[in-house]
Amino acid sequence: MSPVTPKIEFRDVSHGFDLGGETFAALDHVSLDIADGEFVTVVGPSGCGKSTLMNIAAGLLEPRDGQVLVDGRAVHGPSPQRGVIFQQYALFPWMTVRKNVEFGLKIAGVGAEERRRTAERFIDMVGLSDFADALPKTLSGGMKQRCAIARAYAVDPTILLMDEPFGALDALTRVQLQDRLLDTWSRERRTVLFITHDVDEAVYLANRVIVMAARPGRVHRVIDVDLPYPRTEDMRLSPEFAELRREVWHSVYHQPSPIERTSP
Numbered sequence: 001m002s003p004v005t006p007k008i009e010f011r012d013v014s015h016g017f018d019l020g021g022e023t024f025a026a027l028d029h030v031s032l033d034i035a036d037g038e039f040v041t042v043v044g045p046s047g048c049g050k051s052t053l054m055n056i057a058a059g060l061l062e063p064r065d066g067q068v069l070v071d072g073r074a075v076h077g078p079s080p081q082r083g084v085i086f087q088q089y090a091l092f093p094w095m096t097v098r099k100n101v102e103f104g105l106k107i108a109g110v111g112a113e114e115r116r117r118t119a120e121r122f123i124d125m126v127g128l129s130d131f132a133d134a135l136p137k138t139l140s141g142g143m144k145q146r147c148a149i150a151r152a153y154a155v156d157p158t159i160l161l162m163d164e165p166f167g168a169l170d171a172l173t174r175v176q177l178q179d180r181l182l183d184t185w186s187r188e189r190r191t192v193l194f195i196t197h198d199v200d201e202a203v204y205l206a207n208r209v210i211v212m213a214a215r216p217g218r219v220h221r222v223i224d225v226d227l228p229y230p231r232t233e234d235m236r237l238s239p240e241f242a243e244l245r246r247e248v249w250h251s252v253y254h255q256p257s258p259i260e261r262t263s264p
């Protein structure tokens with residue numbers, strides 16, 4: 001039987017930034033396979049390279065060493081196949097929700113009628129139908145982020161790359177959006193790579209949690225989350241969840257000291 005090609009493959013990826021004449025190692029030999037349809041979350045201390053990893057997967061940054069492959073092909077730039085959602089909503093402020101969601105489709109040359117139909121479907125999916133003609137400035141943070149999610153989904157990406165998308169939201173909105181995202185994911189089954197600082201969020205959403213370590217940024221542990229979907233509020237309160245949470249928390253906050261470099 002031939003092995004299944006991972007949807008996303010980080011193959012020995014290293015990246016550094018030049019700081020005052022020295023190279024700072026942001027990522028050090030990161031290798032990771034993500035299967036088609038997986039929901040993978042990434043947690044780790046501040047500065048461990050989570051966003052750098054995401055930017056490389058998005059094709060916004062070329063790694064110094066190694067490569068990222070999507071469906072077995074090397075990534076060398078952004079692609080509509082990979083939808084990216086950041087913490088800051090990045091909506092066009094002068095466009096209504098509908099126009100924001102239609103934007104990527106317009107760029108892709110999709111006709112007006114189909115654009116409208118597709119946008120409506122995804123605006124409905126994120127529960128913003130009553131606000132389709134509203135401008136972003138009239139929306140709450142959670143609504144803006146739902147609009148950003150609808151916009152990312154509308155262009156039909158096979159991969160969603162999400163960099164702390166709920167980081168700026170209050171706890172209740174955050175929990176509601178987690179459920180909505182999982183609901184969408186179970187129906188659409190895109191591959192999701194999701195960065196967060198929040199251990200509960202990491203466990204609640206994922207099939208697998210990747211715990212990174214800092215200085216240099218690297219994969220510290222991979223923790224499988226064997227809880228079934230759909231995830232529920234009761235599950236958050238279960239002993240199994242508490243145990244997974246404890247395990248991830250411990251891996252993030254009780255890491256060994258940064259690797260001592262004895263040679264340059």
Ligand SMILES: Nc1ncnc2c1ncn2[C@@H]1O[C@H](COP(=O)(O)OP(=O)(O)OP(=O)(O)O)[C@@H](O)[C@H]1O
Nearest residue numbers: 017018026044045046047048049050051052053217
């Ligand atoms: N453009 C840049 N120039 C110089 N150094 C950078 C640049 N971008 C990131 N770094 C450094 O690389 C390291 C990794 O940064 P990155 O933003 O990927 O970490 P992170 O895990 O996402 O952090 P946080 O959780 O705080 O958002 C950090 O030490 C950061 O200072």
